[in-house]
Amino acid sequence: MATSPARPTTASTLPTWTNPGNRSALPDDGWVFTEENPGRKxxxxxxxAASVNAMRDYNTQLADETQAAAEGLWQVERPVDNDDIRRNKIHAAVELFRATGKSEYRPSTGAYSATR
Structure with a gap:
């Protein structure tokens, strides 16, 4: 039965492709991959937004910051060009309405059919 090699424990025993500092020396470790996916957003x-009411009695400052983050993200204009995105937008509006009580988020017929 073969045994696996011991893991390196000191900088001098690390493989040559690593950096013993606070980061990897692999060039792709710093890359960030992004996408434009309005439905996911x-x-x-x-x-x-749904988490706001759950934390309201526990930590009001965190709830307020979370609500502000959700409202800030809502303000970004995104295309709504299919039913899946539209459903997610309505879901976001409902949760924002539940969290804030603001009428601007209250879904109504046809209100979320265009870009915001």
């Missing part, structure tokens, strides 16, 4: 806004 509306889904994230909905989840952020």
């Amino acid at each position: 509306f889904h994230a806004i909905a989840n952020i």
Whole structure:
């Protein structure tokens, strides 16, 4: 039965492709991959807004900061060009309305069919 090699424990025993400092020396470790996905962003806004009421009695400062983050994300204009994105936008609006009580988020017929 073969045994696996011991893990290195000191900088001198690290493989040559690593940096013993506070980061990897691999060139792709610093890359960031982004995408434009309005449906996913509306889904994230909905989840952020939904957490506000859950934490309101626990930590009001965090709840206020979370609500501000969700409202700030909502203000970014995004295309709504299919039903999946539209559903996520409505979900985000409902959760923002529940969290804030502000009528601007209250969904109404046809209100979320265009870009915001």
